[in-house]
Amino acid sequence: MQVVVVGGGVVGLSTAYFLLRTGADVTVLTDHEAGDGASGVNAGWIAPSLSGPVPAPGVLSGSLRWILRPDSPFYVRPRVDPGFLRWLLAFRSNCNARTYAAGLEALAALNRRTLELYDLLRADGLEIDEHQSGLLMAYRSARDADHEVAESAWLRRFGLPDPVPGRPQDLEPLLSNEIQGAYMLPAERHVDPRMLTAALVQAIARRGGRVLTGTRVVRVEPGRTSGGDLDGARAVTVVGVDDQWPAHAVVVAAGAWTPTLLRDARVRIPIIGGKGYGLDFEPAPVALRQPLYLHDDRVAASPYDGRLRLSGTMEIAGLDVSVSRRRVEAIARAGARYLRGWPAGARPVRVAAGLRPLTPDGLPVIGAVPRTMGVWVASGHSMLGVTLGPATGEALAAAMTGSAPDVLRPFDPDRFA
Secondary structure (H helix, E strand, O other): OEEEEEOOOHHHHHHHHHHHHOOOEEEEEOOOOOOOOHHHHOOOEEOHHHOOOOOOOOHHHHHOOOOOOOOOOEEEOOOOOHHHHHHHHHHHHOOOHHHHHHHHHHHHHHHOOHHHHHHHHHHOOOOOOOEOOOEEEEEOOHHHHHHHHHOOOHHHHOOOOOOEEOOHHHHOOOEOOOOOEEEEEOOOEEOOHHHHHHHHHHHHHHOOOEEEOOOOEEEEEEEOOOOOOOOOOOOEEEEEOOOEEEEOEEEEOOHHHHHHHOHHHOOOOOOEEEEEEEEEEOOOOOOOOOOEEEHHHOEEEEEEOOEEEEEEEEEEOOOOOOOOHHHHHHHHHHHHHHEOOOOOOOOOOEEEEEEEEEOOOOOOEEEEOOOOEOEEEEEOOOOOHHHHHHHHHHHHHHHHOOOOOHHHHHHOHHHHO
16 A cells, blocks of 8 residues: 655654554655654653643633733734634633543543553664653642642553652752642653654665655645545545655645645644744753653753753644744743753753644544545644654554554544534
């Protein structure tokens, strides 16, 4: 089977990798370098314990103080956009306990093999700079930290260890005294996301696949069928600015741009972009023991050898990847405020923004596009692309080659019809 994967982020590359393991002939198309965009600026966390849906009880009311402040952790740029208003209304309707619990169950099931699959990648020779040092959650309020620990009983149901509370400055001596509550999530890991995508590209090449960079895809022209049979003639054509790629199947893993590419499929995939930022400091201004989440400012700090990345914010502003200096400075201030020894005037050597693909129910969209022949989608992973990339790729590759994993049912693209 000849497959074209559109999208060079962690999800698209992981899907290509697992398709190659089934014997498919795979070409990946990406308009920039593989790993640019949301995959290139995120914290690099492999975090099953933090894989709840974004819409949750109280999330909107808790964000109202931020929503119109351009330097806040969550900012919505005012604009008249009927599509976004429909998305926002659907998001609001999903901010309830019942829907959240069902989404948490679905994501936990998809996550069951996450750590095992990262072990598989390393065993297959991928050099991904994985660190297994856990993750520290830090709060200004001890009461808030205690509340989160008390609400974490669900972790045990899915085979994840309980959080380990402790005095913040004992868990991380660099935390300032403003931090009054903290706990460890011991099972979490982190990787350098750029090393991860580079390693996936190399593994794809070793298995005979191709990754074509600088290739801008304009649209996907699907075949029409009442079923999902991929046998016989090539069923779909991927149309680029300068070329075309006929294939038996295409996987659209283009993040926030997925709905644009699927217009010809005449299916509703309500994904919007939530802009996040990554700030790389080299040399690292401080030496953290493990990754750290500064909860009150929604800033993640990820230490690597000689380098520190600060990631954060959520900005809803359409398909805009420009960098706001105000938001960059807000992220940097969190490091300076909460970490002892942060040097005055420390500046990042690299700043970039990427669009996290957000769905109104907080679940990815993974599966066959209804009423088309040969069109599949793997997108909408919000902040969980690194965590869920391998699990998505393995499950989708299985679905495309004959089996129908039950784990994918909650993520069916047809749920928005």
